[in-house]
Amino acid sequence: MEKIILDGTVVAKEIKEKLKGRIESLKENGIIPCLATILVGNDPSSETYVRMKGNACEKLGIHSIRVHLPEETTTEELLAAIQGLNEDETVHGILLQHPVPSHIDERLAFEAIDIRKDVDGVTSAGYGQTALGFGQYPSCTPAAIMEIINYYKIPVEGKHAVVVGRSPILGKPVSALLLNENATVTTCHSKTTNLPDILKQADIVVAAVGRPKFIQGPWLKEGAVVLDAGYNKGNIGDIDYEACLEVASAITPVPGGVGPVTISMLLKHTVDSAEKNKY
Ligand code: NAP
Numbered sequence: 001m002e003k004i005i006l007d008g009t010v011v012a013k014e015i016k017e018k019l020k021g022r023i024e025s026l027k028e029n030g031i032i033p034c035l036a037t038i039l040v041g042n043d044p045s046s047e048t049y050v051r052m053k054g055n056a057c058e059k060l061g062i063h064s065i066r067v068h069l070p071e072e073t074t075t076e077e078l079l080a081a082i083q084g085l086n087e088d089e090t091v092h093g094i095l096l097q098h099p100v101p102s103h104i105d106e107r108l109a110f111e112a113i114d115i116r117k118d119v120d121g122v123t124s125a126g127y128g129q130t131a132l133g134f135g136q137y138p139s140c141t142p143a144a145i146m147e148i149i150n151y152y153k154i155p156v157e158g159k160h161a162v163v164v165g166r167s168p169i170l171g172k173p174v175s176a177l178l179l180n181e182n183a184t185v186t187t188c189h190s191k192t193t194n195l196p197d198i199l200k201q202a203d204i205v206v207a208a209v210g211r212p213k214f215i216q217g218p219w220l221k222e223g224a225v226v227l228d229a230g231y232n233k234g235n236i237g238d239i240d241y242e243a244c245l246e247v248a249s250a251i252t253p254v255p256g257g258v259g260p261v262t263i264s265m266l267l268k269h270t271v272d273s274a275e276k277n278k279y
Contacts, residue, residue: 004250006154006227006240011151012260016060018270023188024060026274033274034063035093035119035266036085040078040100045233050097056195056263062270065091075105079112086114091276093119093270097218098169116277119269122169136276137269142174144261145206145227146181154225154250157182160201164215164238165208170229174206195219207238217243226251229258 026033035057039050050066057064066079078100085091094117100106110122118126121139129135130142138146149156161183165171175187183204188195196219199205205226207215212232217240220226226248230238237254245251252258 001247003248006148006152006225006250006252006257008148008252008257008259009018010262011144012264014151015147015261015264015268019060019267022271026271027061029278031092031274031278032061033064033271034065034092035095035270036065036067036088036091036094037087037264038067038069038078038081040069040073040097040104043048043099046097046099053095053266056267057270060267061264062267063090071101073104074102075103075108078104078109082109083111086112086117091117092273093117093266094218095120095266096122098122102195117273119266119273120169121173127168127173129269130173133180137272138177138264139169139173140269141170141208141229141262142177143256143265143269144258145174145229146177146260147261147265148227148252149204152250154204156204158184159203160184160186161204161206162186162188162199162202163206163208164186164195165206165210165229167208171206174208174229178206202240205239209238211238213238213240214238215244216245217245220244220247222247223249225249227258228252230253231259253267258264 039049054064054066085094094113115125119137121137130138161178163171163175166187166189175185179185199219205224208229226244227238228239235255
């Protein structure tokens with residue numbers, strides 16, 4: 001059986017190439033697309049993610065504002081920082097890096113982001129619009145997974161997609177996007193009792209568990225398409241890559257799979273927002 005490695009770096013490059021002309025046109029009209037990232041505290045992984053996102057912006061000519069707040073920031077202080085960015089007409093997208101320290105009401109903070117600037121689909125309005133099929137900006141990782149599927153022309157309609165994970169930024173929205181594309185979707189989570197049996201029926205598997213090498217090769221159906229959103233310490237995904245490669249017909253590597261496309265989707269959504277909200 002022919003195996004396809006779903007190369008996220010290729011997909012990401014194409015997305016970024018397409019953005020270059022659009023960014024130039026905006027600049028000719030005096031608009032510099034701008035993404036503001038907010039990091040609260042000093043979690044090293046979060047610092048790395050935010051740095052990568054800011055660097056990716058700057059490389060492409062998107063302005064990046066990096067707000068770094070101390071660990072002891074209160075919910076009210078964070079809300080005030082978000083409000084300032086909502087009111088700043090030069091800012092087109094706001095990304096609050098998840099997770100925030102546990103004493104902060106993260107949901108309240110997400111909800112404070114202006115829907116026009118919610119380029120990572122974290123507000124309940126953004127999520128609802130995604131689920132209903134008219135979302136402007138679905139969460140970037142789910143959007144990246146769909147981009148990879150589209151780029152490699154993987155059939156979705158009528159297929160059984162099994163998503164492992166139901167977080168608000170990943171498992172739930174990617175389930176909704178697959179459903180909108182007419183897949184039959186099963187969403188699994190930590191209380192699912194017969195995960196290997198369910199996975200055995202899956203034509204498409206999305207791993208969004210947050211546990212390294214969690215999904216095992218023998219759990220998969222022969223020829224399944226496997227998309228691994230997982231990103232754990234040591235660049236390890238949520239699937240046992242070598243074992244799943246044996247069984248899958250197409251598979252994303254980690255690193256170089258979903259991750260780079262996620263960043264490209266964030267850039268794309270920021271440019272989309274700059275075009276829509278010309279201030
Ligand atoms: P999360 O909020 O921790 O959610 C994990 C989900 O997995 C939860 O729904 C949980 O179920 C489920 N789960 C945990 N143990 C399970 C088990 N034994 N069996 C079945 N389901 C189980 O994580 P997340 O933010 O969605 O992230 C998931 C992964 O994607 C992580 O590896 C993260 O690093 C990665 N990620 C990657 C990107 C990227 O750009 N590539 C972006 C975001 C996240 P319950 O709901 O029942 O607790």
